[in-house]
Amino acid sequence: MDTVVVVGASLAGLRCCEALRRRGYSGKLVLVGEEAHKPYDRPPLSKQVLCGEWEPARTEFRRKEGYAPLALELQLGRRALALHAQARRVVLDDGKELAYDGLVIATGARARTLRGSEALSGVFTLRTLDDALQLRVALLQQPRVVVVGAGFIGLEVASACRKLDVAVTVVESMALPLDNPLGSAVGQAVQRLHEAHGVSFRLGVGVAALEGHGRVEHVRLSDGTAVPADVVVVGIGVTPNTAWLEGSGVAVGDGVLCDPTLATSVPGVVAAGDVVRWENPLFGESMRVEHWSNAVEQGQAAAARLLAGPTGGEPFSSLPYFWSDQYDLKLQFAGRVRADDELVLVEGTLADRNYVALYGRAGKLRGVLASNRPQQLLRYRKLLSEQASFDAALNAARPSAGP
Amino acid sequence: MRIIVDFDLCQSHGLCTEAAPELFQIRDDGFLYVLNETPGKELAGKAQKAAIECPTGAITLKDD
Numbered sequence: 381m382d383t384v385v386v387v388g389a390s391l392a393g394l395r396c397c398e399a400l401r402r403r404g405y406s407g408k409l410v411l412v413g414e415e416a417h418k419p420y421d422r423p424p425l426s427k428q429v430l431c432g433e434w435e436p437a438r439t440e441f442r443r444k445e446g447y448a449p450l451a452l453e454l455q456l457g458r459r460a461l462a463l464h465a466q467a468r469r470v471v472l473d474d475g476k477e478l479a480y481d482g483l484v485i486a487t488g489a490r491a492r493t494l495r496g497s498e499a500l501s502g503v504f505t506l507r508t509l510d511d512a513l514q515l516r517v518a519l520l521q522q523p524r525v526v527v528v529g530a531g532f533i534g535l536e537v538a539s540a541c542r543k544l545d546v547a548v549t550v551v552e553s554m555a556l557p558l559d560n561p562l563g564s565a566v567g568q569a570v571q572r573l574h575e576a577h578g579v580s581f582r583l584g585v586g587v588a589a590l591e592g593h594g595r596v597e598h599v600r601l602s603d604g605t606a607v608p609a610d611v612v613v614v615g616i617g618v619t620p621n622t623a624w625l626e627g628s629g630v631a632v633g634d635g636v637l638c639d640p641t642l643a644t645s646v647p648g649v650v651a652a653g654d655v656v657r658w659e660n661p662l663f664g665e666s667m668r669v670e671h672w673s674n675a676v677e678q679g680q681a682a683a684a685r686l687l688a689g690p691t692g693g694e695p696f697s698s699l700p701y702f703w704s705d706q707y708d709l710k711l712q713f714a715g716r717v718r719a720d721d722e723l724v725l726v727e728g729t730l731a732d733r734n735y736v737a738l739y740g741r742a743g744k745l746r747g748v749l750a751s752n753r754p755q756q757l758l759r760y761r762k763l764l765s766e767q768a769s770f771d772a773a774l775n776a777a778r779p780s781a782g783p
Numbered sequence: 784m785r786i787i788v789d790f791d792l793c794q795s796h797g798l799c800t801e802a803a804p805e806l807f808q809i810r811d812d813g814f815l816y817v818l819n820e821t822p823g824k825e826l827a828g829k830a831q832k833a834a835i836e837c838p839t840g841a842i843t844l845k846d847d
Binding site: 395398421423441444672673676677680701703710712753754755757758761762 | 794795796798800801809810811812813835838840843
């Protein structure tokens with residue numbers, strides 16, 4: 381293999397390039413990124429960057445070591461438009477074509493928007509560094525903010541708003557924040573925390589439209605009421621970036637469809653990061669994982685897969701893990717849960733926000749949530765990796781309650 | 784090899800303790816402890832895995 385092209389210059393793409401070099405690949409290596417910025421870390425965007433605690437440059441990866449050791453050809457500010465898989469070429473938006481022997485698709489995902497809001501100013505999503513910097517400028521004007529979507533990004537934005545003493549209302553069509561992933565008890569506790577910090581909620585009601593003349597002025601809800609807004613932040617999930625693969629032969633379907641080894645349906649093409657849909661052996665289900673650790677792990681696994689040749693490679697197995705910081709609350713979650721999983725609080729209390737909750741389904745431990753208890757998460761992560769039964773996990777949580 | 788942890792960045796995610804339990808430990812106080820700051824070559828791979836997987840980039844490895 382003489383030329384590897386990695387499309388997507390974020391965490392997964394960068395970690396893939398680093399892993400290729402660590403594994404001894406010495407050929408040409410091209411990293412293509414849509415944004416003008418060098419690869420940077422996204423978790424601080426909704427936290428330290430939005431609050432102004434960090435200079436933007438601090439989010440940049442490889443600040444100390446630089447890019448010379450990787451011998452990369454960095455193509456930044458360039459978007460991949462098409463893939464000609466037969467000819468093994470990637471078409472860029474400047475008309476150039478990149479030939480490859482091996483290709484890594486790490487194009488990630490983009491924030492979903494509200495239809496009909498494109499013409500209004502004052503409407504934001506938060507996905508990129510530029511998004512964060514523009515939103516920060518807007519927040520410094522002390523606007524009335526409406527956050528659409530009480531998921532993690534929405535709640536972190538709400539937390540940042542309160543830190544900046546900005547008035548914020550969170551609108552969510554579900555009955556509680558975070559209800560879908562983490563269950564109603566946790567959702568209620570998180571809601572109370574935000575309310576104690578001055579956040580208003582409009583729950584169980586959808587958004588009908590964003591209205592205004594040039595600028596957004598209010599959010600019209602599905603019950604007909606209007607919430608005044610100078611700034612609207614839309615946090616309603618992401619869409620994987622696969623449009624450029626249309627007609628390429630690479631199978632897609634809410635993500636790039638990969639085999640268990642992260643190989644795509646096309647020879648010489650592997651994938652990594654938020655864009656990947658694969659069957660995770662640890663949970664026996666097809667999933668796309670939009671978390672930091674997954675990007676790191678898959679970036680490295682995709683590098684190994686590419687170098688293993690057409691028939692090589694090992695199944696990629698991973699325990700999804702994420703965290704969220706809101707006020708003084710640190711939530712850490714490992715596993716894969718649904719809203720109807722059984723939830724058992726095994727340590728602490730929801731009220732003081734210092735607890736560990738386990739999630740079970742069909743007799744299996746499926747997830748663990750630790751709130752302000754990082755040291756407790758690890759033992760349950762181990763049980764999840766071992767595919768422990770729910771009973772075994774509950775017993776491990778109560779070592780003194782034996783026969 | 785020398786392990787340097789920036790404790791201002793460390794948030795006790797603890798992924799390093801899974802990558803290299805010989806080198807890192809989160810104790811009951813919730814803080815990270817480095818068990819061996821100058822590990823031998825045999826632990827270099829694990830130390831590198833710990834540094835790569837740290838969500839806050841708090842772990843740096845220096846060659847001797």
